[in-house]
Amino acid sequence: MAGRRALIVLAHPEKTSFNHAMAEAAASTLRDEGWDVTISDLYALGFNPVLSRRDITGPPKNPEHFIYETEMGLAWKEGRLSSDIVAEQKKIEAADLIIFQFPLQWLGMPAILKGWFDRVIIQGFAYSMATIYEQGCFQKKKAMLSFTTSGMESMYTPRGINGDMNVFLWPMQRGMLQFCGFQVLAPQICYSVRYVAPEARAQMLSAWRRRLAAIWEEKPLGFIPNSCFELSVAGGFVLKQEVLAQQEEQRQGLTVGQHLGKAFPPDEQLKAPQ
Numbered sequence: 337m338a339g340r341r342a343l344i345v346l347a348h349p350e351k352t353s354f355n356h357a358m359a360e361a362a363a364s365t366l367r368d369e370g371w372d373v374t375i376s377d378l379y380a381l382g383f384n385p386v387l388s389r390r391d392i393t394g395p396p397k398n399p400e401h402f403i404y405e406t407e408m409g410l411a412w413k414e415g416r417l418s419s420d421i422v423a424e425q426k427k428i429e430a431a432d433l434i435i436f437q438f439p440l441q442w443l444g445m446p447a448i449l450k451g452w453f454d455r456v457i458i459q460g461f462a463y464s465m466a467t468i469y470e471q472g473c474f475q476k477k478k479a480m481l482s483f484t485t486s487g488m489e490s491m492y493t494p495r496g497i498n499g500d501m502n503v504f505l506w507p508m509q510r511g512m513l514q515f516c517g518f519q520v521l522a523p524q525i526c527y528s529v530r531y532v533a534p535e536a537r538a539q540m541l542s543a544w545r546r547r548l549a550a551i552w553e554e555k556p557l558g559f560i561p562n563s564c565f566e567l568s569v570a571g572g573f574v575l576k577q578e579v580l581a582q583q584e585e586q587r588q589g590l591t592v593g594q595h596l597g598k599a600f601p602p603d604e605q606l607k608a609p610q
């Protein structure tokens with residue numbers, strides 16, 4: 337993989353954590369495979385996750401009614417973003433593959449990582465209304481979530497007490513990553529890391545290393561192409577009538593999001609289509 341570049345965005349405060357071990361395993365395996373690897377350790381950087389008008393330099397376009405997305409888009413175009421945001425954007429631009437490594441917190445990503453998305457993945461740099469989903473700015477790049485949980489795998493199934501993991505993955509994988517065009521690889525999930533036996537954790541790390549050795553060849557998760565939607569305000573950005581007609585007889589919905597009031601296709605956010 338000589339010439340390929342990976343960025344690992346790590347969101348865990350403790351160096352002795354299993355999340356750090358996963359990030360280190362990823363970095364060393366990818367480097368052994370010839371990748372150039374950068375780690376953005378958000379806690380070590382002291383990354384500020386709180387968006388505000390201080391994210392731009394110079395006078396805002398409309399100080400009376402500051403609209404964050406508009407002002408950030410303009411500041412990006414004019415080179416007036418704060419330096420910590422620009423530094424992260426340069427790392428993204430350079431990367432072919434981005435791995436987000438974090439502990440699941442409140443069924444989502446930690447606040448520091450969510451804030452990284454809020455402040456770094458901004459309009460203009462990452463998306464515009466004309467370039468969303470598979471036409472998004474990062475369509476040549478691959479991205480994936482790698483996270484740990486306290487809860488057991490069974491708790492994250494359709495009959496589990498926390499609910500179906502596919503549901504929690506949808507906002508992050510479809511709403512954040514694929515929205516910006518990333519080809520989204522299947523997530524790497526280490527369930528119940530603190531409560532399993534040491535041998536099980538060793539196996540998690542070795543499975544991760546084995547997967548990473550051939551990660552670039554993996555097929556991404558499947559999402560419905562933009563061409564299946566009415567892509568205009570007048571059309572409402574909904575599935576076209578002919579697509580709906582084709583789905584009428586199907587017992588399952590298309591995706592977790594476009595479920596059409598039917599059962600979700602099993603594990604569609606967890607596994608790439610064969």
Ligand SMILES: Cc1cc2nc3c(=O)[nH]c(=O)nc-3n(C[C@H](O)[C@H](O)[C@H](O)COP(=O)(O)OP(=O)(O)OC[C@H]3O[C@@H](n4cnc5c(N)ncnc54)[C@H](O)[C@@H]3O)c2cc1C
Nearest residue numbers: 353354355357439440441442443484485486487529530537
């Ligand atoms: C605010 C908050 C909200 C949360 N919400 C949720 C939630 O919604 N759902 C949920 O399931 N969980 C939730 N959690 C729990 C959280 O997801 C887990 O605490 C986290 O995933 C554990 O990962 P860790 O890296 O901190 O593990 P650690 O506790 O750091 O590590 C686990 C074990 O791995 C060992 N270890 C470290 N390095 C290695 C290595 N190299 N090789 C082998 N073993 C190693 C450690 O010694 C330890 O025994 C929440 C936690 C917080 C703080």
